[in-house]
Amino acid sequence: MEASKVIHAIYTDDDVLMSAVKTVKAEKYHIEEIYTPFPVHGLDKAMGLAPTRLAITAFLYGCVGITVATVMMNFIMIQDWPQDIGGKPSFSYLENMPAFVPIMFELTVFFAAHLMVITFYLRSRMWPFKKAENPDPRTTDDHFLMEIAVHNNEESLTNLLKNTGAVEINIVNKDEDAH
Structure with a gap:
């Protein structure tokens, strides 16, 4: 079984992140998760998330x-x-x-x-003593992280993310990250 890879694209501005989310969604990529230091207005709608109940x-x-x-x-x-x-x-x-x-x-x-x-x-599966799932501690301060699953499209996805204004792009094995 192949390890599940994800790309972590890091942004330093919420407006650039919002534009990048719209671009990535328009290219039909699935965004796994976005980590932000504060709530970004309209991000849920841009990601296509269902409204809360x-x-x-x-x-x-x-x-x-x-x-x-x-x-x-x-x-x-x-x-x-x-x-x-x-x-x-x-x-x-x-x-x-x-x-x-x-x-x-x-x-x-x-x-x-x-x-x-x-x-x-x-x-949200947040209970006492639960270990944090945040992949990068900078997202609690001043950085934004977009996590996208990789399916044999690393190069095209990396180029797309560079064009959207990502300041850092990392390819991570999700299985190793969980341990």
Whole structure:
């Protein structure tokens, strides 16, 4: 079995990187990954990545939060231990709902925020003590790295990347990099 090779093209400017991504995609090459020191606006669209579904999970987690808040307040304040606080009746949840709106809002936000973070970390496979997968430490400072799989097209791909403004081009065996 042949070792899987990738080309690491390094750029020093995000605008040059964006232009290079568009050029590489127009030439029908598959970009494996791009490592950047900060989010580059529009890069996901230029790479052709599918839109995130994290907003859908946020809505669902918010629904869980408001449900938990409603059930909790109904049980605590109406069924389990009803109290006459400031003359407010405790006959039903609906009569007291205006007083419960801040709690409903806060638990909706709490559940959505915390469960979204957990979902993001699990989906990204980022857990505590995980070894960094960043192939070049300069991408955490001021360089951008585009990783493209090589399929017997090293020379043409290298020439294309030089023309797009890459300041450094390295051919790396992915299997050796993983160890």
